[in-house]
Amino acid sequence: MVPPATTAQPTAPSLTQTSLNKARRFFSALLRNPGSRIGLFLCLVLVFTALFAPLLAPHSPTELGVGRALTPPNAEFWFGTDEFGRDLLSRVIYGSRLTLKVGLIAVGISMTVGVLVGLVAGYAGGWLEAILMRTVDVLFSFTETLIALAAVAVLGPSLTNAMIAVGISSIPYYARITYGAVLVEKNKEYFKAAQALGAQHGRLLFRHILPNILSPIIVIATVGVSIAVLSASALSFLGLGAQPPSPEWGAILAAGRDYFKTAPWITTFPGVAIALTVLGFNLLGDGLREALDPQQRQ
Amino acid sequence: MTRYILKRILSGIFTIWVTTIAVTLLIHLVPGDPVQIMYAQSQSTTPEQLEQIRHQLGLDRPIYEQYLMYMSRLLQGDFGTTIRGRQPVLELLLGRLPNTLLLAFASLVITILVGVTAGFFAAHKRGTWVDTTLMTGAILGISIPSFWLGLMLMYIFSLRLGWLPVSGTDLKNLILPAMTLGLANAAAVSRLTRSSMLDVFTQDYIRTARAKGLAERMVLLRHAFRNGMVNVVNMLGLQFTYMMGGAIVVENVFAWNGIGRLAIQSIFQRDYPTIQGFILIFAAVVVTVSIILDILYAWIDPRITYS
Numbered sequence: 350m351v352p353p354a355t356t357a358q359p360t361a362p363s364l365t366q367t368s369l370n371k372a373r374r375f376f377s378a379l380l381r382n383p384g385s386r387i388g389l390f391l392c393l394v395l396v397f398t399a400l401f402a403p404l405l406a407p408h409s410p411t412e413l414g415v416g417r418a419l420t421p422p423n424a425e426f427w428f429g430t431d432e433f434g435r436d437l438l439s440r441v442i443y444g445s446r447l448t449l450k451v452g453l454i455a456v457g458i459s460m461t462v463g464v465l466v467g468l469v470a471g472y473a474g475g476w477l478e479a480i481l482m483r484t485v486d487v488l489f490s491f492t493e494t495l496i497a498l499a500a501v502a503v504l505g506p507s508l509t510n511a512m513i514a515v516g517i518s519s520i521p522y523y524a525r526i527t528y529g530a531v532l533v534e535k536n537k538e539y540f541k542a543a544q545a546l547g548a549q550h551g552r553l554l555f556r557h558i559l560p561n562i563l564s565p566i567i568v569i570a571t572v573g574v575s576i577a578v579l580s581a582s583a584l585s586f587l588g589l590g591a592q593p594p595s596p597e598w599g600a601i602l603a604a605g606r607d608y609f610k611t612a613p614w615i616t617t618f619p620g621v622a623i624a625l626t627v628l629g630f631n632l633l634g635d636g637l638r639e640a641l642d643p644q645q646r647q
Numbered sequence: 648m649t650r651y652i653l654k655r656i657l658s659g660i661f662t663i664w665v666t667t668i669a670v671t672l673l674i675h676l677v678p679g680d681p682v683q684i685m686y687a688q689s690q691s692t693t694p695e696q697l698e699q700i701r702h703q704l705g706l707d708r709p710i711y712e713q714y715l716m717y718m719s720r721l722l723q724g725d726f727g728t729t730i731r732g733r734q735p736v737l738e739l740l741l742g743r744l745p746n747t748l749l750l751a752f753a754s755l756v757i758t759i760l761v762g763v764t765a766g767f768f769a770a771h772k773r774g775t776w777v778d779t780t781l782m783t784g785a786i787l788g789i790s791i792p793s794f795w796l797g798l799m800l801m802y803i804f805s806l807r808l809g810w811l812p813v814s815g816t817d818l819k820n821l822i823l824p825a826m827t828l829g830l831a832n833a834a835a836v837s838r839l840t841r842s843s844m845l846d847v848f849t850q851d852y853i854r855t856a857r858a859k860g861l862a863e864r865m866v867l868l869r870h871a872f873r874n875g876m877v878n879v880v881n882m883l884g885l886q887f888t889y890m891m892g893g894a895i896v897v898e899n900v901f902a903w904n905g906i907g908r909l910a911i912q913s914i915f916q917r918d919y920p921t922i923q924g925f926i927l928i929f930a931a932v933v934v935t936v937s938i939i940l941d942i943l944y945a946w947i948d949p950r951i952t953y954s
Binding site for chain 1: 666677678791799806888911933
């Protein structure tokens with residue numbers, strides 16, 4: 350393959366060079382922080398587990414009677430078995446796929462809608478701004494939990510609906526952050542220049558403003574994955590998300606409650622898995638915030 | 648000040664008004680026939696009976712008429728009746744509300760005590776092992792799901808040690824749920840307190856206080872702590888909202904008989920009148936408490952401009 354970029358125009362290589370340098374500086378700033386190294390590692394472990402679940406899991410996640418019911422962790426069943434003799438390790442491994450999916454889809458929903466609302470409100474101003482941001486304010490005064498519950502109450506309990514519900518519940522956050530950032534960018538020289546040159550609305554919004562406000566959005570989205578994973582697993586735990594026999598971690602925990610006294614491992618391992626996943630995205634988000642914010646970087 | 652209070656109260660009323668609209672629309676967003684879904688699980692109802700229920704709920708009228716009907720009933724304190732048992736929804740919710748408020752406030756006290764203390768010491772001992780340990784604890788605390796923390800506390804204190812009951816509704820039963828909810832939020836508050844205190848420690852007036860030879864204790868308590876708390880107090884309203892949201896989950900872990908537990912049960916039963924009532928009461932409580940805390944904050948902090 351011939352790299353097309355080098356033949357394009359004479360300025361291209363130097364541009365690539367500076368953005369490469371920028372990326373390198375960003376990554377070295379990110380990896381200097383031990384917290385973000387751990388975070389990145391935990392996130393990569395989750396992605397790896399989710400991708401290679403069929404290869405990693407010793408058994409099927411839903412096959413009954415693989416071992417004796419309620420076997421404590423041992424050499425054969427590292428995480429023990431549940432009340433139906435299913436291998437808990439395999440269930441937790443397959444559960445990582447659902448967790449990753451929930452995190453990405455929920456954040457996808459809240460980020461897309463929230464950023465769009467914030468962009469339009471901040472850019473358009475006037476009555477559109479008033480309506481959109483007042484709505485966001487009202488949503489903000491409830492908790493995400495309440496919004497998610499209301500959404501599940503409407504849609505009915507299922508993992509897909511829980512993902513949508515969790516996605517909807519975080520829209521106000523993204524809208525507010527984006528809105529605030531747009532207001533700042535709108536008063537900058539480059540924007541006024543582009544506007545004076547007669548750039549179209551779409552171009553102003555997506556080519557000028559959006560790239561300049563991406564860093565705070567990326568940070569929020571990273572931490573947002575951890576919030577989404579927590580909320581969705583809570584919904585599943587309450588019975589409003591994933592339904593049995595799904596190996597979703599919150600659902601495994603809920604089912605394990607009945608055997609809490611005799612088989613505490615059923616509730617222990619999925620809980621640790623959720624906590625490590627959330628920890629990973631939290632640490633990575635903290636690290637990204639520091640690496641992207643030059644004021645905090647020394 | 649009066650203007651500020653009025654403005655906050657008006658915005659609160661606006662929020663609750665928007666909620667009434669949202670709650671009316673809620674039932675129409677349900678995919679399929681809500682009446683059929685509501686009654687599907689329980690009694691064997693004939694199509695005629697369903698039609699009659701639809702008429703009773705006003706669902707056969709235009710939506711604006713439904714809203715006006717609903718509003719006029721709400722203003723008379725009529726929140727409708729539950730699908731099963733036909734209990735008045737408002738009575739049921741108000742009966743459970745004190746339990747939720749008790750849990751939320753008890754948790755808030757734990758959150759503030761633990762979170763502020765940890766954050767203050769982490770900032771004071773910045774860069775030492777104390778700071779590292781406390782902040783590692785904080786990020787772990789943020790990452791642990793509250794329902795799991797609750798189960799683990801229950802396992803240790805109720806099942807293994809036998810010190811506390813597993814569930815129930817007397818005061819001894821409050822300890823574990825309040826600890827669960829309180830500790831889960833203390834982690835976030837400790838991070839906030841730490842960064843707020845770090846800001847204060849670099850201020851000129853702290854250097855001045857030290858330079859004039861004031862005892863370190865005095866510098867920390869009189870000058871640093873009081874100023875560092877401004878941000879934390881400002882967050883109280885938001886924290887209370889989190890507690891109310893978190894209570895929904897924690898109540899279900901410990902079978903604590905509050906409105907959160909009722910809400911989950913009514914979602915399972917597709918009991919829409921109760922769900923609607925729950926959302927309204929929840930919104931009203933959160934809005935009212937936030938306004939009270941905001942007014943208190945404005946009253947405490949002389950720098951606030953009441954405009």
